[in-house]
Amino acid sequence: MKNKTPSRLKLTYIFSYILIFMIPFLVISLIFYYNSVKSLREETELSHTHNLGIVKNTVDNHIKELGKIGALISYDYKLSQYMVSINEFRPEAISELNKYKGNNSIIDELYLHYYEQNDIFSADGYMSMDTFLTYKTDLQESNQHAFLTTLNEVNYPQLTLQTKAFGNHPVFMYPLLPGPAKSHGVVFMKLSETFFADMINTILGSYQGAVYIFDQNDDVIATYSNNADNLLDISVIKDSFTNVSNISELKVNKVNYSIMKVHSDNTNWTYVTALPTIQFFNKVYQFKNFMLLIVVFMLLIASFSAIYLALRQYYPIEKMLAIVKERDKTFQFTSKNELDSLRISIETMYEKHDNLQTQFANQQPLIRDQYLTMLLQGQNKAAEKLSDSLHLNLQLVENYSFVFVTSLSKERLSHIDTEELEAATSELLANATIYSVELINDKLMTYIINSQSKDTSEQQVFLNLFIRLLHNIEPTAWIGVGEFYSGNEQIHRSFIEASAAYEHGKSYEEQGISYFRDIKAPQETLWLPKDLLLTLTQSYKQGNAEIANESIKSLTAWLRDNHRSIHLAKHMQYDIMNTIIKIVNEIGVNVNLEKIYYLQNITSLEQLEDNLLTFTNEICTVISSKKENQKKQLQVDILKHIKDHFIDHDFSLENMAQSFNLSASYLSRYIKEETHMTFSQYVWELRLEEVKRQLTETDLPIKNIVFNVGYIDAPNFSRKFKNSVGLTPGQYRSLCVKDLKRI
Incomplete structure (x- = not known):
């Protein structure tokens, strides 16, 4: 098995996608790591600052509560200097102190001392100052005097x-009558030993660092550290107080510390936390295995994704190459880059595309005829869908439209160019758009006029000019004209009226223009209105159930409103039914006429109308289908006629158009749509293939073969044959004979 060398373009795609991914991935990874450390640091600093704030608020609240207790004691008459100096009131004073002590859980003991007395009062009783200093304090004798000085x-x-x-x-001291005036005593409270420790021990959490509390004199009140190495010199911490920001960075012994501080406006105390910044990176680094696993996983996913995307992007090129190789056996790689090799194929594709565009442009007239036919038949949704899908350039945008129809004899129709006639007609009417369509089933030329107004005088002038133009082609011509309607939805109604006017003029041999509005003009009411009967007739012929039903309703309404004798009304009903039977027989539709005969026994107009409407819907569906089948069969017969008669010497487009009672222009457009060739090209191809067959399968002289396929001038045919095949007829026959002998 032959080893297939990987495509250089494919490898380039793969490496390019991997490189495109790797560079941003590495940059994003570094940014992610840095932002993770930065985010962790900011969150930690904010968290510790918040915790310091909680400690500050807690201390402030406790001091405020202790101050309230001191204030209450200073104004409590039971604890006044006079009351405690009298032995009879001292038990009550001691009881009062016990109450104050019990009101706060952080107070271990509460003491009251008046400077002029040598006694100290507490919740447990009273004692002399010497007894207090000896048994209640931890002071050495050398320090007792300093303590007394502090109290005073x-x-x-x-x-x-x-x-x-x-x-x-900790000790909280509250002077009696605090302020600038000299106090006469003091309340001092022995607080819980864990007063500060309980609050600051939990600030650090899992981080290494230290917490400091400074009083209003910047003296350290409390410190806490979960690692002795992290305790910084107090003077270094005090230096950070000059920084206005609550969060700052400090470098001590080549170690960076993050300093967070909170200041209390109530006590002027400062709360500080110092954390080594290296641990922020260590915190992120602790996840290195996990992060490494994620990175490796992402790299693998990205690599596979890059390869997948590269292969997927390369797949269309590979597919294009496979298609080109399959369709074009002469395709060769012109360079190592497949894209360069595809350039020629793409250029060829555009050439073919231009050819297709040309073919589409050639088919536009027939598609336009189909669109206009749909409008005339009332198939507005189908016409709109066709126009949208094929982007037809038809501008039926004006306010009003009307339709007129005419016909030409076989001789005239086979030689006329309907497109030139439409162009000439358009010059007769300003501010209007004119479209013509040949209805091959009805043998009619139909014109749709789309104008800005419904001026009947302007319409009449235009039609008089048109009939003069038409008389140059067809001296005996009838024209039927429908009424103006607003919107494309009513064009089929105007067409039915134009057809009715045309049949009316033709039946009375009134050459010229027949207006449907003249037929609708007020007339004697002795019999059914002529315009309604004509509209019913034409709507049946066109298979238009909508207008046929309207005509039946209008006829029965006329019978209902114009009272006649029972016998006369019965005859009018017979006339409606006979009209329908006559139309059905003319069209050649096989229906059960017993349904119509059954209606003769119906006396109720409402019942008659309902039955006629039901029958109309059924028969119009059959007629519409029959007309479509006739059109398809006619198109099949056209191609069959060409294949049966292309060898005739007098075979031409005009003769064929006359045989089918069609215009030469319509026939030419249809053949071009079906065969993608003009009539002459198609006939030439058929004759060429027939000549090849006879050259190969018969021994007839070339001159006879050429004559048999419809040509008289053999030399001229031989030149055309060589231009098409590359060989003369004789050379072609010789080559084919040699090939047969080899076989």
Whole structure:
């Protein structure tokens, strides 16, 4: 089996798609990694800042609550200096202090001291200052004096750890009568040892770092770190206070720290968190295996996708190459790039496309005739669909339209060019569009006039000019004219009226123009209206059930409104039924006439109308189908006639048109649509094939063969034969004889 070398263009496609993907993928991966770190850092910083804010708010609220307790105590008369100095009231004072202590869970003990007294009061009782210092505090004797000094100099509420009176317990001190005036006592509260720890221990979460709380003097109140290496020098932290932003970056010992701070306006305390920034990258790096797996997976998916897309993009080229190789056996690669090799084939394709466009343009007239015929038959939806699908350039856009019909004799019709006649007619009427169509079933030339107005005087002038033009071609001609209607939907109605007017003029041998409006003019009411009977006749002939039903309804309405004797009305009903029977017989439609005869016994006009409408719908469907079949059969007969008579010496387009009672222009258009050749080209091809057959299968002289296929001038035929085949008839016969001997 022969190994197939991969196409260079295909490989180029594959590598190009992979490269196109890889570059953006790597850039996006780096951007994604950087944004992940940045986003994680921002979220972490915002989260820690938020947690610091929660701690700040909690401390502020606790200090506010403790301040309220101090204020209540300072104004409580039961705890006044006078009341506690009297032994009888001291138990009540101690009970009152116990209540205040119980109101707040963070207070471990509450003490009241007046400077002028040596006693200290608490929820557990009262004692002397010496006893308090010795047994209730953790102070050494050397530090007791400093503590007393601090108590005596308290001028405003404050929370501090500096006293160390109770070890690591924070102390809140509230001066009695706080303010610029000298206080006369102090309330100090021993708070829970975990007061700060409970709040700041959870701030860091899973991150390594440190938390600091500074008071209004920028002294450290509390610190917490989950790694001793992360505790920074206090002076370094204080340097960051000058930064206005709540989030800043600080570099210490070549380590970058993210500093987050929150300041309390109530206490002037500052809350700070310091986190090494390297851990943000480490957090993302912890997912490296997972991310690596995702990247590898995406690379594989992308690679397969790139290959798939490349092959899919290359597939049309490969398919085109396969088609070209299959259709064009002479196709060869002109370069290593298949696209260059396809250039010639594409150029050839465009040439063929232009040829098809030319053929379509040649078929346009016949398609236009089909469209106009549909309008005349009332098939408006089908006509609109045909026009939209084939983009016909027909402009029936004016407000009003009317139809007139005429006919020509076989001799005149076979020589006339209907397109030239239509062009000449268009010059007779300004501000209007004129279209003509040859109805081969009815042997009529039909014209549709689309104008801006329905001026009957202008219509009459135009028709008089037209009949003069027509008399130059056909001295004896009848013209039937329908009425004006608005919109394309009513063109078929005007056509029925024009056909009725034409039949009326022809039946009375009134050459010239017959207007349907003249037939409709007021007339004696002794018998059925002539215009309704004519409209009924023509609508039946055209298989138009819509207008036929309207005519029947109008006739029965006339019978109903114009009262006649029973016998006269019965005869009129017979006239309607006889008209229908006559039309059916003329058209040659096989129907059960017993349905009509049965109607003779019906006395009710309503019942008669219903039965006639039912019969009309049935018969019009049959007539319409018959007319379509006749048209198709006529078209089949045309091609068969050509194949049967192309060898006749007098065979011509004009003679054939006369045989079928058609115009030469219509016949020429139809042959071109069916065979994609002109009449002359088609006849030549048939004669050429017949000559080839006789040259191969008979021993007749070439002159006789040429004469047998309809040619008299043998030398002229031989030249045309050589131009088509590349050989003379004699050379062709010799070549075929040699081939037969070899076989």
